[in-house]
Amino acid sequence: DQQVKQNSPSLSVQEGRISILNCDYTNSMFDYFLWYKKYPAEGPTFLISISSIKDKNEDGRFTVFLNKSAKHLSLHIVPSQPGDSAVYFCAAASDRGSTLGRLYFGRGTQLTVWP
């Protein structure tokens, strides 16, 4: 049973506009959430993270929002650039219980930014 879900396999956005990638999780014990970006033929690279004690974290054009009550997080990219076209993975981890040490990934969302 998937604990981290990215329900949109793909997203297409025009350059300069906002990209919003969504992620839902089922395990309320998750304490940390991370976003990774992956280009073809490369390994994933870390983008941004947030802990459950915060509801927002910002790094340049990238902002992650966390809504714990809804078990939902989103990644905002503003403004979007063609170089942002990649697969984005959401991941979650917990400091507690049987999930300690594990990292759970969603299935990814392919973002395409067109000129």
Next chain:
Amino acid sequence: EAQVTQNPRYLITVTGKKLTVTCSQNMNHEYMSWYRQDPGLGLRQIYYSMNVEVTDKGDVPEGYKVSRKEKRNFPLILESPSPNQTSLYFCASSPLYRTEAFFGQGTRLTVV
């Protein structure tokens, strides 16, 4: 340069022939892990290691073995590969499991 190195990058093998995919990191990270990426399934964790001699199963450990005898190395062993293990494999390391991870370039394995 900080990096995670996997070898080989590409491998075609036959069913039942034991193989090892090596992974090495030069960042003195405690945590290392292996993932497989399959179309429509995203990244799934196979095994992870919190430190030397400490390993544990991830989501899909069946058919795989790992060892962590040294901090820098975390090889993935397929004792008797089968076609359903055809996949793209990634090794990753990080200071802690919940912090930024560095991934290797990937190993594309085909089992025929």
